[in-house]
Amino acid sequence: MNRSNFVKSVMRDVVDMANINNYFYVLPVEHILSGFFCEMTPRGAYVWRFIYPLFDTSDEIHLLYSQRLDYPEDYIDFEKVDKSNLAAVFCERIENKVERARSMATLHNFCSYCEGRAALLEHELSQMAYGFALLLLDQNERACDFLNRAKNYLRGSHKERCIKVLQLLSQEPEGAKRLILNWEDENKYKLGVRTI
Structure with missing residues (x-):
């Protein structure tokens, strides 16, 4: 087939x-x-x-x-x-x-899933995604901790995005959220994700 x-x-x-x-x-x-x-x-x-x-x-x-x-x-x-x-x-x-x-399709359960898999949170890309999820859940301090961990190991555009979110988070947390949601919307469009 x-x-x-x-x-x-x-x-x-x-x-x-x-x-x-x-x-x-x-x-x-x-x-x-x-x-x-x-x-x-x-x-x-x-x-x-x-x-x-x-x-x-x-x-x-x-x-x-x-x-x-x-x-x-x-x-x-x-x-x-x-x-x-x-x-x-x-x-x-x-x-x-x-x-x-x-x-598992909720932010809370995604975070719980990550927390239950310690090895997953050792990977810099998952640290960044987990940090983004925490930020969207208004857990800014924890988000900042994971994003700071991730930025030390990320490369290229991943690192640039992580740093951009950290900069906005220190000045305007709502702006950092909007940026993450904009990237999410771009991803949905690029991948052709059907939402309903």
Whole structure:
């Protein structure tokens, strides 16, 4: 089954979800994409629970905040499943996990998720995204701590954005929030995110 047919088949079977390629996310969307990703390999397909904050400053969706579902239970082995049935089996694998994905699509739950994964908050990009989320939740002091940690390791445009937010945060916190929300809107447009 080619990717286009796979996506069409999945989208026929799921409710209140949208997609960007093989990323299927729950609706409605505000700040966080939360859903499932199908990683296809020649021998099978791995199913991921993905979370992606739309204020992340990367150029495309990535799996930094995500977790691959259990192997072998949620792995789709092409020796056991015909590729023509991939979409149906993928939908079966995610069916009882959709409500959990829906619950993760909030700023509060994104922050709780990050806090529960210490290794995630050691990565500079996730430190910055977590700091942005804290700022949007009016936790400015904690946001500042994480953004200062991140800026020491970030490079290029990521570092520039982090520094810009820190500068605005010290002068005009509402301006820092607006800047983050503007980047989020740009990301939604660039990625073609459907919000409702």
